[in-house]
Amino acid sequence: MLTGDGAYIKKINRQYILNVIFEKSKISRANLAKVTGLNKATISVQVNDLLHDELIYETREEHNAVGRRPIMLSINESAAFFLGIDLDYNQILFNITNLKGDTVKYEKVDLQTDIYEDIVNIVANRIKRYEQEFSHAKFGLAQTCIAIHGTVSNDEMIHFIPSYQWRDKNLKHDLNTRGIKNIRIENNANLAVYAEKVFHYHNSDNIMLLNLASGIGAGIIINGELHRGFHGYAGEMGHMIVYPKGKPCRCGNEGCWERYASEPAFFECANRILDRRVDTHSDVKRLIDKENPQIMTALQSWITDISIGINNIINLYNPEMIVLNSPILKSYNGSLEEINKQLTSSVSYFREIVISGLGAKSAVVGACAFGIQKFLDLPSLSLSDTNNSISA
Ligand SMILES: [Zn+2]
Known part of the structure; x- marks a missing residue:
């Protein structure tokens, strides 16, 4: 039982105070007490420890019309x-x-x-x-x-x-x-x-990230925790079978999702129907911007295969956020609309589907x-x- 352990309580208070300073960016001792609900003596001891460790620093607030300028506390970004x-x-x-x-x-x-x-x-x-x-x-x-x-x-x-x-x-x-x-x-x-949770979706505790690259990998956060699976190998979504007896996959099965919805699958399809070769993201973006009909056909077919997998994943996980990481989808403005249009099942629920801003x-x-x-x-x-x- 740790409840009565003074060192443990001190650690919890320190974590709480640090989190609030991160969140507020600049905060006075008085407001820190108000936000955390901790008494002034506890705040004082903790703040002095953090100042001593050089993890935070003090500045005088500049824009305060009347009264004393309060001392503000901030994270010392150059400490580590x-x-x-x-x-x-x-x-x-x-x-x-x-x-x-x-x-x-x-x-x-x-x-x-x-x-x-x-x-x-x-x-x-x-x-x-x-x-x-x-x-x-x-x-x-x-x-x-x-x-x-x-x-x-x-x-x-x-x-x-x-x-x-x-x-x-x-x-x-x-x-x-x-x-x-x-x-x-x-x-x-x-x-x-x-990264999506820490930098962008602070309040989402159920996030699914799909990396559409040479293969397809998923990062899964359930109830605020990374879902790793028994060995740590959870998230190999690329190897769910979407076309029985389909294209052979490097995993030994046939018809895996990544044989249809990964980047190499897109380039394979685009190069089959285009009259010139595309090899890079910038080649693809240039053709999308010109609304080249062949690249749009390849894109539509790719998006259909992506959507089949996403539909399955939504049914398995009921995620709050789905974050897609793909420079090709990012370079086409209509990609989210197209994917949403294909997610028509009446039993699959999610809150929002977005494209990653953090990308590569x-x-x-x-x-x-x-x-x-x-x-x-x-x-x-x-x-x-x-x-x-x-x-x-
Ligand atoms: Zn496979």
């Missing part, structure tokens, strides 16, 4: 920095945020190798470089989290990455032996859905936010998205 790494095929994204979740550095490294040992060395060397670069901060580079485009077990072992064909890799251990500490390994779709950065900024939550030992986290969303 957080690294998110997206280990994709052919490229690695590195993103660093401050303690408030604002991106301060974003770099993309193209890979010339797919050999595991080489890539571990590239990642380790980068992390060491960033540790050096941010060593001026009180807590330096406090946490690193790596997004994996494959299945990751509940004990952070990489089970399988299809694009690399890597099986059973202990990346966390292999980085530890190279002197890298405070590492977390997580599936990319899990980090992406977490969702996993790396989610990785940074994971680090912040762990570093501050908070039960939940809500951050403002000041500069993480992508424009295209």
Whole structure:
């Protein structure tokens, strides 16, 4: 029983106070007492501890017409920095945020190798470089989290990455032996859905994120918690069978959703009917903007296949929010309307379907936010998205 434990109560109060300071951005001690319902003595002790740890700082309010200017408390964004790494095929994204979740550095490294040992060395060397670069901060580079485009077990072992064909890799251990500490390994779709909650949909506790990329992965939040499944492999939505005896899939089955609704499936269909080749998102966007009839036909057929899978998922999960992460859907203004039109079942319910604003950065900024939550030992986290969303 922890109720009577003074240290436990102190920890809960500290978490509560930190969450309110994050949410309000600037708040006086008096208002902090009002919002939290904690007495002034408790606030005073806690605030002094947080000031001593340099996790918050004080400023004088500038715009106050009458009376004394109150002292305001804010999160000290420069106290610690957080690294998110997206280990994709052919490229690695590195993103660093401050303690408030604002991106301060974003770099993309193209890979010339797919050999595991080489890539571990590239990642380790980068992390060491960033540790050096941010060593001026009180807590330096406090946490690193790596997004994996494959299945990751509940004990952070990489089970399988299809694009690399890597099986059973202990990346966390292999980085530890190279002197890298405070590492977390997580599936990319899990980090992406977490980012949507932390940065955009603070009040939604049931969110489904669908990553329509080389395959299809889902990140699922149920009642505010990430749904991982027994081993940690939940969310492999791409492998639900939508066309019995359909196209063969790399998983060994036939007719899997990702053979019809992933990006390669779209390009395959577009290149079959177009008189010139399209290979990139910008090629597709250019043709959509010109309302090229062939690309529109390919898009309609793709959206129909996407909608079949979404219909099944809605029936399974009854999600509040469905967030679609796809640069192709984002480049066509009518995509949500088309999908909604095809979700006609009278038994499937959801509140809203949207396209991700975080896009390709969702996993790396989610990785940074994971680090912040762990570093501050908070039960939940809500951050403002000041500069993480992508424009295209
Ligand atoms: Zn499959």
